[in-house]
Amino acid sequence: MAGIKDVAAKAGVSISTVSYVMSGKRSLKEETKRRVLRAAKDLGYAPSHFKDDASMVRRSGPTKVLALSSPIHEYTDYSNYAMFFFALAMRAKRYGYDLLLLMHEYGDQELTRVVSEGMVDGILLLDVLMCDARADVAHTLDVPVVSVGYPSNTDAVYCVDVDFERMGREAAEKIHALGHRHVLVAGASRSAYEDGSNYLVRFLDAMKKKGEDLGVSVLFKSSTGNGRDDVNLMLDEAFLEDPDISMIVCQTNATHVTNVLNGLSDRGLSVPDDISVMAACTYGLGTLPKAVDEMPMMPNETCSRAVDLMMEVLNGDRHDVGHIELLAPKYVARGSMAKCARG
Numbered sequence: 001m002a003g004i005k006d007v008a009a010k011a012g013v014s015i016s017t018v019s020y021v022m023s024g025k026r027s028l029k030e031e032t033k034r035r036v037l038r039a040a041k042d043l044g045y046a047p048s049h050f051k052d053d054a055s056m057v058r059r060s061g062p063t064k065v066l067a068l069s070s071p072i073h074e075y076t077d078y079s080n081y082a083m084f085f086f087a088l089a090m091r092a093k094r095y096g097y098d099l100l101l102l103m104h105e106y107g108d109q110e111l112t113r114v115v116s117e118g119m120v121d122g123i124l125l126l127d128v129l130m131c132d133a134r135a136d137v138a139h140t141l142d143v144p145v146v147s148v149g150y151p152s153n154t155d156a157v158y159c160v161d162v163d164f165e166r167m168g169r170e171a172a173e174k175i176h177a178l179g180h181r182h183v184l185v186a187g188a189s190r191s192a193y194e195d196g197s198n199y200l201v202r203f204l205d206a207m208k209k210k211g212e213d214l215g216v217s218v219l220f221k222s223s224t225g226n227g228r229d230d231v232n233l234m235l236d237e238a239f240l241e242d243p244d245i246s247m248i249v250c251q252t253n254a255t256h257v258t259n260v261l262n263g264l265s266d267r268g269l270s271v272p273d274d275i276s277v278m279a280a281c282t283y284g285l286g287t288l289p290k291a292v293d294e295m296p297m298m299p300n301e302t303c304s305r306a307v308d309l310m311m312e313v314l315n316g317d318r319h320d321v322g323h324i325e326l327l328a329p330k331y332v333a334r335g336s337m338a339k340c341a342r343g
Contacts, residue, residue: 002040002044002109003112003133003137004045004112004133004140005108006043006045007045010042010043011036011038011039012035013032013035013036015136016136016153017032018036019136019137019140019156020139022140045112063119063121064098065100065119065120065121066092066097066100066121066122067099067102067110067111067123067124068085068099068100068123068124068126069110069123069124069125069126069134070084070085070101071103071104071127072103073191073195077253079283079284080253080282080299081127083284083299084126084299084302084303085126087299087300087302087303087304088124088126088148088303088306091303091304092307094307095311100114108134108137111123111134111138111141112137112140112141115141122143122146122310122313123141123146124145124148124307125145125148125149127149128148128151129151129195129197130151130152130196130197130201131151132147132153132198135147135153135154136153138156139156144313145158146160146306146309146310147160147161147306148160148161148302148306149199150164150198150202151198155322156321156322158321158324159324160302160305161302161324161325161326162199162301162302162326163326163329164198164199165203165206166206166326167280167281168203168204168206168207168208168280169209170295170329170331171249172207172210172216173210175216175276176214176215178337178340179339179340180246180340181215181244181340182216182217182242182245182247183211183216183217183219183245183248183249184219184220184248185207185218185219185248185249186234186238186248186250186251186252186256187200187204188222188223188252189223190223193222199297200281203251203281204220204251207249207280219241219242219245221234221238227259228259228262228263231260231262232259232266235267246275246340246341247275247340248260248264248275249277249278249279250277250278250279250280250282250292251279251282254282254287254288257277257282257288257292258288260277261277261288261292271290271336272335272338273338276336276337276340277292277293278292278294278336278337279294280295281296281297282294282297291334291335291336293331293332293333293334293336294332295329298327298329298330302327305325305327309323309325
């Protein structure tokens with residue numbers, strides 16, 4: 001099944017332009033419309049509300065099913081993924097809803113299919129990118145779409161997320177207040193940032209910008225693996241580039257953070273006496289042998305609110321599509337950050 005990306009590529013336009021042509025929500029040049037519609041016809045692409053009524057599956061009432069679109073990428077962290085999935089499933093169950101899990105890499109195609117076949121009452125999005133094709137496809141769907149994440153193209157979806165930009169700014173402020181001026185951000189896989197993984201990019205960009213304003217030098221190193229050798233190589237490269245690093249912020253997972261702590265110990269560096277460590281955009285690191293300060297993702301809060309919001313829309317209580325709710329970040333102190341010991 002062709003997707004909106006295929007139509008955009010064939011017509012030589014952006015994904016959003018295809019969405020606007022299909023939804024009629026924006027005035028476009030007639031030549032552009034004809035090119036898009038011709039490409040859609042050639043590829044057999046038809047959003048749900050453009051299909052022939054005779055081919056539509058008639059729904060006699062609510063399906064009591066929500067689609068959960070969560071494409072699996074090579075950089076997907078399954079421990080985090082599981083927490084969000086179960087948080088959504090448990091909240092949906094409270095309303096008598098089941099979840100239909102969609103994991104195809106090209107999630108926009110799956111959304112069109114399940115809606116056109118009358119399989120779901122609404123759609124939840126996970127693993128959201130900064131510019132997410134699924135948010136553009138929402139223009140063409142006749143069911144509500146709620147994004148657990150904050151893409152840049154929000155006008156056809158409802159959004160609930162932690163305010164990761166605020167989290168990045170607050171992290172920089174805490175680091176500055178403790179006297180640290182040279183910081184390493186140990187990031188996730190480079191492809192996650194290149195794809196535009198929403199929460200990683202928003203935190204990192206905001207932290208770097210606020211750090212620059214405060215006079216804090218931020219060195220970023222993406223992960224090449226979670227193993228001890230991979231982490232040691234990253235630390236070697238980082239300390240070679242900036243020997244004055246006194247603070248490490250990990251945007252990774254429990255295994256990676258544990259090996260960062262092991263690598264520092266191997267170098268004779270004590271946490272937090274010699275070097276401070278915190279984690280951000282992570283979850284559940286309080287159970288590590290050496291607990292670290294954390295600005296965590298909040299799966300229970302964000303997922304519960306996303307499902308509640310979906311129910312409000314389905315019940316007809318709100319019609320403000322494009323609404324964005326950003327939850328205030330939290331800081332959990334566990335003793336791995338201290339005042340900078342270096343002059």
